[in-house]
Ligand code: HEC
């Protein structure tokens with residue numbers, strides 16, 4: 109074998125090895141990014157969930173039709189405050205319950221004797237943030253407080269909650285991360301991954317003077333009901349295509365998260381998100397005469 113051929117083979121080998129190592133590092137760092145994206149408090153809850161909850165609610169969180177209500181994408185978690193869920197799990201419940209428009213008439217075992225404050229906090233943080241859910245991270249102190257109060261939930265609270273989940277309780281990074289997910293599912297097809305849109309066809313959401321100047325309520329309204337009148341964004345008129353009304357699969361909380369994402373990452377703006385207002389506007393959407401013809405009223409929190 110001539111020296112020259114050896115040299116060439118050697119170069120090819122080195123390149124191949126470098127490529128393999130390179131891809132390996134990429135794959136590993138993606139893996140760790142994925143892992144570290146889940147907060148420690150949520151990660152710690154997963155094995156507890158598997159041991160204490162998955163036999164009924166299942167590892168996919170969708171429960172057992174007709175018998176055990178879902179936890180994944182359950183409106184119940186959004187329409188009831190955190191303290192309600194803590195009390196439900198601590199002291200149990202027996203009676204009617206409605207989750208995502210399905211009725212259950214069963215009972216929940218109390219966990220006060222089986223799980224510590226820390227464990228309950230972890231398993232609830234997991235349930236609040238597993239699958240496609242979004243919710244707060246619960247502290248052991250909060251659980252300890254309600255354990256001490258010793259008040260089980262009542263049927264009235266289960267069926268007619270006075271207060272829903274408070275958006276202020278959701279850590280900002282979880283809210284934004286979720287908002288990015290929602291954006292990728294429901295908005296990027298038209299407005300683009302980077303939010304730059306397509307000139308004259310789909311307006312930009314990134315650095316949009318429209319988004320910077322219009323009242324927040326108008327923007328929420330446009331996203332919820334869709335938009336089909338001409339608008340001017342950064343000097344360009346958009347009038348050809350219409351934006352469709354928001355899919356009923358997007359929960360009120362999802363909508364709040366995507367708005368937060370846009371107002372932080374795309375067109376930075378001071379904003380206050382009022383979940384009650386968002387709920388009210390969504391309710392109008394589902395009750396508008398044109399809407400019912402198209403699709404059944406969804407469950408929504
Ligand atoms: C033996 C089966 C069983 C186990 C185990 C169980 N659940 Fe439940 N869960 C139910 C049933 C049944 C209901 C509905 C109760 C009713 O109809 O009164 C429910 C309701 C709920 C609800 C409120 C409704 C909803 O879907 O959002 C939450 C939250 C919940 N469970 C969380 C948990 C968590 C967390 C665990 C583990 C720590 C757990 N459950 C363990 C059967 C179970």
Ligand code: HEC
Pocket residue numbers: 291294295296297298299309310311312313316318319327330331335336337338339341346347348349350351352354366
């Ligand atoms: C099917 C394509 C499509 C999808 C999906 C879509 N939009 Fe739009 N969007 C449009 C079009 C077209 C306009 C301009 C409509 C007009 O001029 O009447 C628009 C306008 C807007 C505007 C106002 C203009 C601006 O640039 O500031 C906002 C805000 C907006 N969209 C947000 C969203 C959000 C948030 C989502 C995801 C939940 C979304 N859109 C999903 C097509 C879409």
